[in-house]
Amino acid sequence: GAGVSQSPSNKVTEKGKDVELRCDPISGHTALYWYRQSLGQGLEFLIYFQGNSAPDKSGLPSDRFSAERTGGSVSTLTIQRTQQEDSAVYLCASSLGTSGRDEQYFGPGTRLTVT
């Protein structure tokens, strides 16, 4: 079946603008994760959703970042008043559950450039 998809693949925005990044997880996967991949910084956990539970937002770097997951499927990551340091590749992953045996499947990412 289809893997995790993300859109757009690339986004260039001006500093101060808001952006929305979309993730479509694999059908049937109850867990969804957002990560940020910055140059020289590796991958940084942002937020995760598990079923109908309250999301774990512990990785969000500031209150300009928020995410929602509608109907337990599609997720949108919103960055308000973007800053240049927000430039990165934003990766989404999904898994069947949150067991340590459940592999996370990653999407191709959205490359965000803030000018």
Add this chain to the structure above:
Amino acid sequence: GDSVTQMEGPVTLSEEAFLTINCTYTATGYPSLFWYVQYPGEGLQLLLKATKADDKGSNKGFEATYRKETTSFHLEKGSVQVSDSAVYFCALRRDDKIIFGKGTRLHILP
């Protein structure tokens, strides 16, 4: 807190050379350990994993052994190919989160 440290790249090798990418971790208890690979233009893929001490993960000719005594999970391959050129990430899983190293870019020359 938990962390993963891996050797900085880029690493450049000739085809058929032996590969080692070092990875060490800091964590309480015994997390699961992973190597992910990101080929050019593609998303992250799980390469191999080990869930307890002394386990050896293997896939596509790559191997890594979970060493509790040295808190290491070094990635090895006996004979690399040009198609192995990618970025490799060592990671650990603590509950629901994966903590990644910064990645090592590998270039294999024909």
